[in-house]
Amino acid sequence: MNASGKRLTLILLMAPLLIWLVALIVIPHMEILYVSLREKVGVREYEFGFANYMVFFNEPLYWNTFMRTAVMSILATALTLLIGFPVSYYIAKLTRGRSKTILFLLCLIPFWVSELVRTYGWMILLRESGLVSGFLQYIGLASEPIEFLYNDAAIMVGLVYTSMLFMVVPLVTTLDSLDDSMIEAAYDLGGGGVSVWREIVIPHAMPGIVSGCIIVFMLSLGNYLTPILLGGKDSLWFTGLIYSQFITRFNWELGAAFGMLLLVLSSTIVWAGLKLSGQTLTRTVGR
Amino acid sequence: MLKTKLMSGLAGLAAGALLLAPAAEADTLRLLTWGGYAPENLIEKFEAETGHTVEVTLSNNEEMIAKLRATDGGGFDLAQPSQDRIAGAQAEFGIYKPIDLSKLDAALFIPSMLEATKANTTYDGKVYGVPHVWGTSGLVVNTAEASGVKDYVDLCSDDVAGKVSYRLKRPTLIGFAFSMGLDPFAAYGDEDAYKEILSKVEEKLISCKPNVKTYWTGGDEITNLLRSGEVVAAMAWDTGGWKLNAENSDITFVAPTSGALGWIDTFALPKRGRADEAAYAWINFVMKPENAALVTESAGNFTASKGGDADVNAELKARYQKSFPQEAIDNIKWYPPVPAGLEAFEGSVLDRVNAAN
Numbered sequence: 001m002n003a004s005g006k007r008l009t010l011i012l013l014m015a016p017l018l019i020w021l022v023a024l025i026v027i028p029h030m031e032i033l034y035v036s037l038r039e040k041v042g043v044r045e046y047e048f049g050f051a052n053y054m055v056f057f058n059e060p061l062y063w064n065t066f067m068r069t070a071v072m073s074i075l076a077t078a079l080t081l082l083i084g085f086p087v088s089y090y091i092a093k094l095t096r097g098r099s100k101t102i103l104f105l106l107c108l109i110p111f112w113v114s115e116l117v118r119t120y121g122w123m124i125l126l127r128e129s130g131l132v133s134g135f136l137q138y139i140g141l142a143s144e145p146i147e148f149l150y151n152d153a154a155i156m157v158g159l160v161y162t163s164m165l166f167m168v169v170p171l172v173t174t175l176d177s178l179d180d181s182m183i184e185a186a187y188d189l190g191g192g193g194v195s196v197w198r199e200i201v202i203p204h205a206m207p208g209i210v211s212g213c214i215i216v217f218m219l220s221l222g223n224y225l226t227p228i229l230l231g232g233k234d235s236l237w238f239t240g241l242i243y244s245q246f247i248t249r250f251n252w253e254l255g256a257a258f259g260m261l262l263l264v265l266s267s268t269i270v271w272a273g274l275k276l277s278g279q280t281l282t283r284t285v286g287r
Numbered sequence: 288m289l290k291t292k293l294m295s296g297l298a299g300l301a302a303g304a305l306l307l308a309p310a311a312e313a314d315t316l317r318l319l320t321w322g323g324y325a326p327e328n329l330i331e332k333f334e335a336e337t338g339h340t341v342e343v344t345l346s347n348n349e350e351m352i353a354k355l356r357a358t359d360g361g362g363f364d365l366a367q368p369s370q371d372r373i374a375g376a377q378a379e380f381g382i383y384k385p386i387d388l389s390k391l392d393a394a395l396f397i398p399s400m401l402e403a404t405k406a407n408t409t410y411d412g413k414v415y416g417v418p419h420v421w422g423t424s425g426l427v428v429n430t431a432e433a434s435g436v437k438d439y440v441d442l443c444s445d446d447v448a449g450k451v452s453y454r455l456k457r458p459t460l461i462g463f464a465f466s467m468g469l470d471p472f473a474a475y476g477d478e479d480a481y482k483e484i485l486s487k488v489e490e491k492l493i494s495c496k497p498n499v500k501t502y503w504t505g506g507d508e509i510t511n512l513l514r515s516g517e518v519v520a521a522m523a524w525d526t527g528g529w530k531l532n533a534e535n536s537d538i539t540f541v542a543p544t545s546g547a548l549g550w551i552d553t554f555a556l557p558k559r560g561r562a563d564e565a566a567y568a569w570i571n572f573v574m575k576p577e578n579a580a581l582v583t584e585s586a587g588n589f590t591a592s593k594g595g596d597a598d599v600n601a602e603l604k605a606r607y608q609k610s611f612p613q614e615a616i617d618n619i620k621w622y623p624p625v626p627a628g629l630e631a632f633e634g635s636v637l638d639r640v641n642a643a644n
Contacts, residue, residue, distance in 0.1 A: 043379055044378075044379065061638055061639055062638075127515075128517045129517055147449075147500075150501050228504075233500070233501045234644075236641060244634070244637075245634070247349050248349040249631060249633075250353065250356070250380075250631075251631055
């Protein structure tokens with residue numbers, strides 16, 4: 001094949017990806033950026049300006065909501081990691097063959113139904129007239145119905161549950177690639193349980209931990225359904241603000257500015273996380 | 288010359304023949320409407336009668352406007368926003384086209400309602416909406432447990448703490464303003480006065496927040512909360528209360544002492560709708576009394592069709608009369624057209640209430 005033929009092949013192979021990126025990611029974001037820089041001055045009258053961005057920084061409500069969303073997402077990520085790591089370790093290292101497949105499948109099965117259905121499942125469990133409250137009354141631990149829904153803890157439960165799979169999959173993959181003989185060697189050389197974990201297992205799993213954390217953090221930050229449905233009256237979430245600006249307030253300009261800010265601020269947090277953990281994007285995602 | 292005349296005569300004849308046989312130019316009517324406004328049996332009857340087919344998309348006021356704005360008035364042939372939300376949306380976004388009243392049979396409508404809707408949906412001298420279904424929002428109360436709730440502000444009393452629900456939307460702001468003795472509709476035209484009213488309502492809603500179980504967002508959600516007894520008093524639509532009343536006679540709709548809020552959902556033509564003929568045919572079809580009765584049966588609300596309440600079942604009528612004695616009807620506050628841009632202040636109030644602790 002000659003040089004121009006090779007180039008044509010490359011272009012053709014790249015075309016679907018490029019079309020995808022340009023048509024669905026780049027162009028809509030340019031449009032959103034453009035809308036966010038339009039300042040509304042009257043009926044059907046717009047001017048170029050940064051007023052929409054200033055609203056975010058001047059109104060403490062929006063700023064606080066973003067902080068709350070970010071902090072809760074970080075917390076959800078940490079909890080998911082805490083619960084997900086032992087599970088992944090068990091699946092990757094302590095089981096073999098069929099039981100491994102079955103355990104992995106068990107983590108996967110909840111994701112065969114839509115997020116909405118899973119969230120409603122939690123609502124059935126947690127509501128005042130729900131299963132948990134009913135069970136507690138049945139065994140005599142509670143004398144009257146208890147409301148578990150509509151608070152931050154319920155949001156947290158929902159977020160951790162929703163994103164568990166996205167933590168477990170990268171962790172299982174990286175832990176799988178850790179040769180058992182390395183752990184045995186560490187014990188042979190006199191390492192204790194804690195030092196083996198600290199020196200061998202966690203450093204090896206680090207890329208998996210970081211990529212899992214990035215995915216879970218982004219999913220939580222951008223989640224809309226779970227915080228709104230489980231949080232009820234206290235469900236202040238940044239994506240909910242964007243939705244209400246676009247749909248119920250007809251204020252696309254402010255909504256677009258919030259959207260751009262979410263993109264920039266969440267990217268900053270991920271970048272800061274990578275710096276703090278001493279990882280790079282190429283090392284974690286590239287593996 | 289003679290030939291052209293002959294040709295145009297023939298064309299006219301052909302067009303006349305087509306009008307006589309509407310099935311020959313069957314269209315698909317893409318209807319953007321509320322739940323219950325286009326029941327299956329009504330659609331089947333319409334399709335059999337005219338040959339047009341109907342595709343229904345369910346929505347609400349805000350989503351209708353947002354959808355039509357996103358497509359610049361395309362994607363649908365007939366929409367059903369509330370009468371107060373048309374002129375402002377038209378001024379801001381230009382998403383509708385004027386209605387050709389000569390294509391509608393005005394005799395099918397209740398005259399006073401038709402005139403009022405026409406007046407409220409007029410923008411730049413043209414009419415953009417005709418009435419279809421009307422109803423009210425007020426209080427749905429479980430009278431066995433919350434008999435003290437007579438007005439919106441009673442939702443904030445200690446007797447019902449933690450067992451109350453309302454929406455975080457503009458009707459809540461308006462309802463609370465009225466029950467606090469203010470008149471938000473009179474202040475629609477005066478931005479400063481309206482903002483002052485809103486700031487009082489904001490204070491009230493924030494102090495009332497601990498009483499609220501959750502802010503409901505959909506009709507099914509509030510029905511479930513009331514049915515399970517988790518909520519005993521809520522701000523909701525009349526039909527929701529009547530439907531629950533059929534299951535549990537303790538729960539019913541109560542017109543608040545400060546007045547129920549009256550809405551009229553209309554027919555409006557999206558700007559880039561493609562099947563106008565089918566849309567006009569649908570309006571004329573559903574406004575016939577026997578068809579209007581089918582809508583009332585499925586939606587639970589009465590229509591602007593003259594004589595449309597005659598065939599409605601007696602139970603629904605009885606519930607309606609119990610909730611609405613004559614003085615409560617006279618006290619209904621009908622929404623005037625929302626001026627363009629008002630939603631922006633209301634939005635920031637609602638955001639602050641949502642964020643308050």
